[in-house]
Amino acid sequence: MPAGAFEQRIGGPLxxxxxxxLQVNVGDRCNLSCRHCHVGAGPAGTRVMPRAILERCxxxxxxxxxxxxxxxxxxxxxxPDIRWFLRECAAPGxxxxxxxxxxxxxxxxxxxxxxxxxDLRVELVTSLPSWDEEHTDRQRGAGVFxxxxxxxxxxxxxxxxxPGSGLVLDVVHNPIGAYLPGCQAALERQYRESLGARQGVLxxxxxxxxxxxxxxxxxxxxxxxxxxxxxxxxxxxFNPATLQSVMCRSMVSVGWDGTLYDxxxxxxxxxxxxxxxxxxxxxxxHERLRRRRITVGDHxxxxxxxxxxxxxxxxxxGR
Amino acid sequence: MGxxxxxxxxxxxxxxxxxxxxxxxxxxxxxxxxxxxGRLTAREKGLIALAVATTxxxxxxxxxxxxxCLSLGVPREEMMEAVHVGAAMMAGITLAHATQMRKIVKxxxx
Numbered sequence: 027m028p029a030g031a032f033e034q035r036i037g038g039p040l041x042x043x044x045x046x047x048l049q050v051n052v053g054d055r056c057n058l059s060c061r062h063c064h065v066g067a068g069p070a071g072t073r074v075m076p077r078a079i080l081e082r083c084x085x086x087x088x089x090x091x092x093x094x095x096x097x098x099x100x101x102x103x104x105x106p107d108i109r110w111f112l113r114e115c116a117a118p119g120x121x122x123x124x125x126x127x128x129x130x131x132x133x134x135x136x137x138x139x140x141x142x143x144x145d146l147r148v149e150l151v152t153s154l155p156s157w158d159e160e161h162t163d164r165q166r167g168a169g170v171f172x173x174x175x176x177x178x179x180x181x182x183x184x185x186x187x188x189p190g191s192g193l194v195l196d197v198v199h200n201p202i203g204a205y206l207p208g209c210q211a212a213l214e215r216q217y218r219e220s221l222g223a224r225q226g227v228l229x230x231x232x233x234x235x236x237x238x239x240x241x242x243x244x245x246x247x248x249x250x251x252x253x254x255x256x257x258x259x260x261x262x263x264f265n266p267a268t269l270q271s272v273m274c275r276s277m278v279s280v281g282w283d284g285t286l287y288d289x290x291x292x293x294x295x296x297x298x299x300x301x302x303x304x305x306x307x308x309x310x311x312h313e314r315l316r317r318r319r320i321t322v323g324d325h326x327x328x329x330x331x332x333x334x335x336x337x338x339x340x341x342x343x344g345r
Numbered sequence: 346m347g348x349x350x351x352x353x354x355x356x357x358x359x360x361x362x363x364x365x366x367x368x369x370x371x372x373x374x375x376x377x378x379x380x381x382x383g384r385l386t387a388r389e390k391g392l393i394a395l396a397v398a399t400t401x402x403x404x405x406x407x408x409x410x411x412x413x414c415l416s417l418g419v420p421r422e423e424m425m426e427a428v429h430v431g432a433a434m435m436a437g438i439t440l441a442h443a444t445q446m447r448k449i450v451k452x453x454x455x
Contacts, residue, residue, distance in 0.1 A: 164444060201416065208416035212387045216418055262356055 032326045036265055039301075040320040042288075044275040045312065049073070049096040051290055052105040053282045057130045060153070060166045062200060064294055065242035067100040079284040080111050082307045087115065090312040094121040096277075098290065101130045103139055116146040123149040127166075129173040131180070138175070143211075144184040150180075150193040151233070155202050157220035165202045178227040187228035197221075198230045198339075204252035206263065206332055207234040210340045233339030238291050238328040261325035268334030274320045278305050288320045291328070294311050298323050355405045388417045395424060396431035 035149040054071035056063075081176035087095060094113050115122045116233065130136050143150060154174055156162045162171040169208055178187070178195065185191035191243055197217060201207050219226050237243045239257055274288040279297070283306040287293040298305040303318035333340040362369015380390050391414045398406030414424050 031408055065441075158420060159416075161418075163418065199418075204414045205412045208413070208418065209387055211383075212360065212382065215386075216388070 030324070031261060032322050032324045032330075032339045034260075034275055035327075036260075036269060036322070039207050040269065040272075040275070040322055041318060042316055043275045045090065045092050045278055045316050046095045047096050047273075047278075048083065048087060049098060049277055049290060050080075050082070051098050051278040051279065051281055051293060052080075052100065052102050052108065053113075054100045055104045056099060056127065057133055058101070058127050058167055058170065059129075060242075062165055062237050062243045063247060064238050064243055064291060065100065066241045066294070067147035071100055073100075073282040074105060075226050075280075075282040075284075077107055079280070079282075079307060080107055082140075082284065082310075084111075084114050086307060086310045087117075087120070088161065090310070091261040093119065094123065096123045096125070098125040103130045103133075103136045109139075109142060112142065112146055112148060116148070121149060121264055122146065123151060125153075127170075127174075128152045128177040129166075129170050130285055131177045133175055135140045136288075140180055140184060143181075144186070144193060147193060149196070150181065150186065151196045151198060153161045153198045153200070153218075155200050157217045161202050169205035175221075175225050175227055178225075178229065179220075183322055187230055193195055194231075196233055197230050198233050198274045199231045200235045203318045204237075204250065205257065206236055207335070207340075209334065210234040234335065235339065236328050236331055238325055240291060240294050240325055250292055257324070257327070261324075263331035264321075264327060265330060265332055265334060267338065268330040271334065272335065273327075273338065274329075284308060286310070286315070288318075289329075291325055292321055292323075295323065295325065352404075352408070355408055356438050358376050358405065358409075388414075388419060391417055391419060392423065392427040392444040395426045396434075400435050 041046060044129075051065075053074040054065055054067040055074065056071060057069060059068035065222060068210070072154035083095075086092070089308070097108075097112070098116075103126060105111070112122060112124070130138055130294070140150075152174060153166070154162060154171070155165045159171040167232040174287070181193075181195055182188065184193065187195040198266070199210075199213055207213070210232060213234060217229070217232050218258070221229065239247055240259070244253070247256050273283065277289065279287040279290045279293055281293050285293075285302075286299045286305050286307060287297065288299055298321070299315070299318060300321045301319035303314045304311050329335050362373070370437070380394060382390075385393075391410060393413055394406070395410040400408050412425065
């Protein structure tokens with residue numbers, strides 16, 4: 027794939043169409059070291075969003091009327107100020123989402139959080155690459171599947187995933203290797219049959235996310251000599267219909283140090299917001315950011331392949 | 346001319362309608378209908394397609410349908426079971442055709 031292939035393929039600049047979500051990456055500390063993690067998070071992670079940056083994020087949320095905040099990491103639960111931050115985020119009419127690996131909620135010092143999540147009506151999104159224990163553990167580490175299912179049961183007892191409760195528990199599927207995710211609806215049926223019938227746990231929605239060729243997953247692609255074929259598959263699967271709904275068009279992503287990015291993939295690649303729009307939370311300017319030109323690269327083929335991929339799952343109908 | 350089977354040629358599958366676009370378009374419509382979800386799930390159809398691909402020794406189809414099965418979360422054990430169904434069918438078909446041989450032998454031998 028020649029450099030700049032994505033920009034050539036879309037034939038012009040990609041621009042934002044508003045700011046519906048402020049994504050806040052609170053750091054790269056995590057209790058797990060998943061093999062596909064594009065952030066490269068793990069127990070050795072040292073990046074922790076300072077309180078002053080969290081306060082600035084809250085000020086932006088209040089001033090800009092952004093309707094949703096999406097908290098991610100690392101494991102957000104390991105941030106020392108997470109409880110305070112979530113309480114401050116929670117406001118009438120604002121959706122607060124936490125991307126949790128769930129296994130962390132069984133760790134000492136984190137077991138109070140399911141109650142806090144339910145009290146604040148936080149939407150939860152967790153990664154579960156497969157309904158199969160062995161497959162999930164192959165990617166996320168031994169014993170993780172059982173821990174996730176245990177926490178899902180705890181959350182179900184609090185109303186999460188139950189129809190009509192309004193407490194949202196979504197599950198993320200991503201491929202366990204160098205291939206694209208299949209049909210989201212077909213995979214969701216499989217998850218429901220297995221997790222519902224065999225494990226007795228409920229969830230709201232399955233979101234399929236394509237593995238991005240960056241971070242730890244890129245290391246895997248290189249090590250196994252899958253890189254060129256995978257990149258070729260992403261490019262060959264480019265679907266222009268996904269450009270309407272890629273997440274960068276409606277989101278601003280805040281890095282642990284307050285730098286602003288178009289998405290958290292650009293965050294990993296250190297490609298801050300550019301083209302004249304402010305690239306720091308300290309200089310947040312809603313008007314300039316909501317119409318900004320987005321910084322793209324060839325990794326963007328990952329979000330635009332086939333039915334597309336975003337934090338919300340598959341972005342568009344297949345070609 | 347290079348190798349008869351080139352991995353890159355899999356990407357050319359989209360162009361097989363070249364020289365006969367009407368028939369090519371009709372084929373792709375049929376292909377999509379036949380392999381898409383119906384009374385059988387995409388997963389079941391993927392396993393059937395994989396079994397056929399291996400029995401017909403088509404490297405392009407094996408590549409495409411192995412990836413399709415992976416994408417649908419089909420475990421490797423199930424893929425191998427499907428291949429065994431194809432292998433058993435091929436063996437059975439071969440042996441069933443020996444009926445012709447047995448009939449001829451019985452008719453002709455003294």
